[in-house]
Amino acid sequence: MDNRQEVREFLTTRRARITPDQVGLATTGSRRVPGLRRSEVATLAGLSVEYYARLERGQIAGASASVLEALVRALQLDETERAHLFDLARAADGIPASSRARRRTPARAVSRMSLRWALDAVTDGVALVRDPCQNLLATNALGRAFYSPVIGEGEQGRGRTPNLARFQFLDPASHDFYPDWEAFAAMCVGIMRTEAGRDPHDRELQDLVGELSTRSETFRRLWADHDVRTHGAGTKRFAHPVVGEVTLAYEELAVTAEPGLVLLVYTAEPGSPSAERLRLLASWVASEQVPGSR
Numbered sequence: 001m002d003n004r005q006e007v008r009e010f011l012t013t014r015r016a017r018i019t020p021d022q023v024g025l026a027t028t029g030s031r032r033v034p035g036l037r038r039s040e041v042a043t044l045a046g047l048s049v050e051y052y053a054r055l056e057r058g059q060i061a062g063a064s065a066s067v068l069e070a071l072v073r074a075l076q077l078d079e080t081e082r083a084h085l086f087d088l089a090r091a092a093d094g095i096p097a098s099s100r101a102r103r104r105t106p107a108r109a110v111s112r113m114s115l116r117w118a119l120d121a122v123t124d125g126v127a128l129v130r131d132p133c134q135n136l137l138a139t140n141a142l143g144r145a146f147y148s149p150v151i152g153e154g155e156q157g158r159g160r161t162p163n164l165a166r167f168q169f170l171d172p173a174s175h176d177f178y179p180d181w182e183a184f185a186a187m188c189v190g191i192m193r194t195e196a197g198r199d200p201h202d203r204e205l206q207d208l209v210g211e212l213s214t215r216s217e218t219f220r221r222l223w224a225d226h227d228v229r230t231h232g233a234g235t236k237r238f239a240h241p242v243v244g245e246v247t248l249a250y251e252e253l254a255v256t257a258e259p260g261l262v263l264l265v266y267t268a269e270p271g272s273p274s275a276e277r278l279r280l281l282a283s284w285v286a287s288e289q290v291p292g293s294r
Contacts, residue, residue, distance in 0.1 A: 001196060001200045001206060001209075003058065003088065003091050003092050003200060004057070004058025004059070004092075005058060006058075006088055006196075006197070006200070006226075007055070007056075007058040007060045007088050007089075007092065008056060008057055008058040009224075009226050010084070010085070010088065010226045011055065011056045011071070011075070012056060013225060013226045013227075014075040014077065014081065014226075015033075015035050015036050015038070015041055015056075015075060016033065016034050016035040016036075017034075017035055018035045018036050018075065018076060019035060019036075020036065020040065022076070023036070023040075023044060023074075023076075025040055038052055038053055038056060041071075041074050041075065044073070044074035045067075045070040045071055045073070045074035046070055047067065047070065055067075055071070060088065060089050060092045061089075061092040061093055062092075062093065063089055065086075068085055068086060068089055071085065072085065080190075080194060080228050080229050080230050081228055083194075083197075084193070084194055084197045084228040087197035087198050088197055091197070091200045112257075112258075115129070115138070115255070115257075115258075116138065118263075119138060119139065119140040119143070119263075120140050120141070122140050122142075122265060123140075123142070123282070124142075124267065124278070124279075124282070125142065125248075125265050125266055125267040125268075125278070126139070126140070126142050126143045126146045126147070126248070126264075126265070126266040126267075126278075127139065127140040127142075127143050127263065127264070127265050127266075128140075128143045128147065128263075128264050129255065129261055129262070129263055129264075130164065130261070130262055130264060131260060131261055132195040132198075132199070132202065132205060132260050133163070133165075133195075133202070133204050133205050133208055134163050134164040134165040134166075134188065134191075134192065134208070135161045135162070135163050135164075136150060136151065136161065136162040136163065136164055137161065137261070139151075141285050142278075142281065142282050142285055144285075145242070145281055145284070145285045146238075146240065146266075146281060147162070148241070148242075149167075149171075149173050149174075149176075149177045149240075149241060150162050150164060150167045150177070163208070164188065165188055165192060165208060165212060165219075166208075166211075166212070168184060168185055168188050169185065169188075169212050169215070169216040169218060169219045170212070170215055170216060176239055176241075177238060177239060177240070177241075178236075178237075178238065178239075179237045179238070179239050179245065180236070180237055184236070185218060185219075185222060186222055186227065187229060187231075189219060189222040189223055189225075189227070190227045190228050190229035191229060191230070191231060192205070192208075192209065192223075193223070193226065193227065193228045193229075194228045194229060194230060196209065197228065209223065230252075231250070231252040231262070231264070232252055233249070233250060233251050233252065234249070234250060235247055235248065235249050235250070236248055236250060236266075240277075240281065242281060242284065243277040243278070243280050243281045244277060245274075245277075246268060246273075246274040246277050246278060247268070247269075247272075247274045248266040248267060248268055248274060248278075249266070249267055249268070249269065250264055250265065250266045250267075251264070251265050252264050253265070
């Protein structure tokens, strides 16, 4: 990915979303831009207009931490956007992957038995391991049943790793599985944008972005927005083909022994209808695994 273009478009889109009123600036005369002018951002950041113009043209290499923090304040960036800006600056300075340790191949990473034991130890929730390219690398038993629309027998039969982004944008079944499809789509792209900033030389991620940009107009539009986000924690709604609609809380945990991989655990509020439906799915999974139960 072109670092200068990424910087230019990120700063431009952040500037366009802020109005003068939001930062206490008086509006005078006609305005040709929807948000702040370059000169207004420069004033808010305490920079010369010429220097800020250079930064917005993508010439961010060598920018100090204090300059970057000034941009964070002027553009009202949140923590994820701040981290993304610093990642872009590090890439421009030639510091790879935000100092992230080199990743092993996914197959080798999830072959570690202790990681699989940890997944299998989660019996009342959905547990899965995902990589920066949205590949679904491993799940517990309940996770395999829950994500059956994503995994599919055909994908496993061909030996292809299920990919959450391809499912989101290229498989019509995702519209049924995700009742809040638009929100899920924006979340997926925002996470991928964040990962691209952390490691702009990740060839697999670049190829995935290229594929989805070519095949999905929605992905192409969302990618152009340059919005970034981290997963962290929250709730999601799903419509499972076996047990129906469930609302699950999720927690994302970094797999520190395998840099770049995350462990996601989905659980239901105790006593809720979603918890009962998740138990029903778990019971169905257990019966399917008992010899002679069919």
